Amino acid sequence: MKVLVSDEISEAGIEILEKKGVDVTYNTELGYEELLEEIGKYHGIILRSMTPLNEEVLAKADNLKVIARAGSGYDNIDVEAASKKGIIVLNTPGQNTISAAEQTMALMAGLSRNIYHANKALHEGVWNRSKYMGVELNQKTLGIIGLGRVGGNVAKMAQGFNMKVIANDPYIPAKRGERLGVELVEFDELLERADYITLHTPLTEETHHIIDKEAISKMKDGVRILNVARGQNVDCQALYHGVKSGKVAGAGLDVHEEEPITEDYSLLELEDKVIMAPHLGGTTVEAMDNVSIDAARQMLSVFEGDLPRTPLNIPSVDPKVMAEIKPYINLADKLGSFYSGWTGGRVEEVEVIYQGDIAKQEVEPITTAVLKGLLNPVVNEDINLVNAQMIAEERGIKVVESKSKTSNKYSNLITLKVKDKDEMTKLSGTVFHKGDLRIVDIDGYQADIIPEGILLVSDHIDKPGVVGQVGTLFGSNDVNIASMRLGRNQAGGRAIMVLTLDDEPREELKDELLKIDGIKDINVFAL
Structure with a gap:
């Protein structure tokens, strides 16, 4: 790689x-x-x-x-x-939560006590204590926009400075605020009450320019604004005019609307009121x-074929849950692949039924794995857990999930009902102890198939001699049968045979198999 x-x-x-x-x-x-x-x-x-x-x-x-x-x-x-x-x-x-939170507090303290400007003056030989008088953080109200990982740590650190902390985050439950000792308030209330406002949100349509001219107009006179999140969360021109007018006492910015900044960046004019860093929030050795x-x-x-811990475009699941459902993801992929290899029909609708223990889990990644297995053999694209849902939607495939906490025979069971233009086909599989996968039902025929290797599935009439002729033909062509499973609906009726082979048979051998009286169809595929 x-x-x-x-x-x-x-x-x-x-x-x-x-x-x-x-x-x-x-x-x-x-x-x-x-x-x-x-x-x-x-x-x-x-x-x-x-x-x-x-x-x-x-x-x-x-x-x-x-x-x-x-x-x-x-x-x-x-x-x-x-x-x-x-x-x-x-x-x-x-991984950089603490660094970003500490950068926020460093900017807040530096802005409040004029550290940067006082340091610069001393290096230039100027001693002027009165000019660089600051303000205390003690007893001030800090408004946090976005109470996620970084925002939560900023809250804890600010409380160490004896600040009162309020926050706005529509996606955070009240219990998190209570645990952090933070009062959750509406956005406008935060703007009106806070002496300091700090942003810790991702960049979305909702948060783009969340601090703009209108937001600044609702703030206290003398407010101080900090941004260690995403540069475009703040309208820099609105901030420029807010500082210039005196409405905003100062700002501490680690991130900027355009990075790297250029010489015409308007906030550079406000050196006495705005301190800036070149996106250093997560830049510590640790x-x-x-x-x-x-x-x-x-x-x-x-x-290595596994899923990442924190994917952005795969259904996100807690790592502990992922460890539990991973065998079912593998089974779902195999069931989908088995269907495509066996029938190869145009899929119109897929119903995935979860029964037993698995029905209690998060199943979206498992359903996605079903689609991956179904589509990979028939679509001229690389289908994986990222794009399977998207490709299925583009192809007009209807996907349905259903759950039942009970299963008649197995502690867990995943069943596919796949509808093509002609008929509905059903497959079921289970996971035994230690991740042992099995296909246990093929369209109503009971089975016990390990879904791996080269498989041959025959549709034939249940009559004497068919199975024997198949075995003889493989033997005479030096193809070893590793396992054989048979199923039938009634004596003399339709039957299915599933063989696991050591080698893929030649096309000529497939043609010979189809000449056996009673065999209707044969499909060979690898899982």
């Missing part, structure tokens, strides 16, 4: 990849045109916030399997375009190690 590291990360992650034999190219100087030329060579890319992975770039990424963002924000990645190409996108949230190691480990998981 070849991996491009296009932004600065710690050597710790690179070493992890190289120890596993991954060919790593470290090049943080690629221009846009060079990136367009180079991206097609790589199976993975690790980046931070500076590399633009837009639709144009991803269109050239013919071999890319995984994009690993060493950090949490990912607005430089077109996740939808990546999903359409089946590229897994992951990030490393939580954080850089953490995000680099996490990105590398998750990338290796993808290369």
Whole structure:
């Protein structure tokens, strides 16, 4: 595997990849045109916030399997375009949480006590205590917009300064606020009450320019604003005018609307009131190690056929839950693949029925695995857990899930009912102890099939001599039968035979099998 590291990360992650034999190219100087030329060579890319992975770039990424963002924000990645190409996108949230929270407090303290400007004056030989008089954080009200990982840590740190903390986050339950000792309030109330306002939200349509001219007009006179989240959360022109007018006493910015900033960045004029850093929130030795190691480990998981811990375009499941449902994901993939190899019909509708223990779990990734197995053999695209749902929707396949906590015979059972233009077909499978997978029902015929290897499925009439002739024909052609399973609906009626073979039979042998009296159809496929 070849991996491009296009932004600065710690050597710790690179070493992890190289120890596993991954060919790593470290090049943080690629221009846009060079990136367009180079991206097609790589199976993975690790980046931070500076590399633009837009639709144009991803269109050239013919071999890319995984994009690993060493950090949490990912607005430089077109996740939808990546999903359409089946590229897994992951990030490393939580690994730089403390660094970002500490940067917030550093900016807050530095802004309040004029540390930067006083330091600069001293270096210029000026001693002026009165000019750089500051204000205390003690007893001030801090308004946090976004009470996630970083916002929660900022709340704890601010309380250590004896600040009163309020927050606005429509996606956070009241219990989290209670645990943190934070009062959850409406957005406008936060603007009106806070002496300091700090942002810790991702960049979405809702949060783009969440601090704009109108928001600033509702704030207290003399408010101080901090942003260590995403630059476009703040309208920099509105902030410029707010500081210029005196409405905003000052601002501390780690992130900016356009990065890197240019000489015409208006806030540079306000040196006495605005302190800035070049996006250093997650840039500490510890954080850089953490995000680099996490990105590398998750990338290796993808290369090894597993799911990443924190995917952005696969249904996200708690790692503990994922460990429990992983065997069912494998089973679902096998069931879908078995159906496609066996019938190969045009799928119109898929119903996935979960019974027993598995019905208590999060099943969306399992349903996605069913679609992956169904579509991979018949669609001229690389179908995986990223794009299976999207491809199914594009092909007009209706997908239905249903659950029952009880199962008549098995502790867990997954059943597919697949409808094509002619008929409905049913398959069922289960997971035994230690992840042992079995297909246990094929369209009403009881079975006990290990879904792996080369399989031959015959549709035939239950009559003497059919099975014997099949065995003889394989023996005379030096094809070994590893296992055989038979099922029938009634004596002399329709029957199914499933063989596991050591080698795929030649086309001539398949033709000979179809000449046996009673055999209606034969399908050979690999699982």
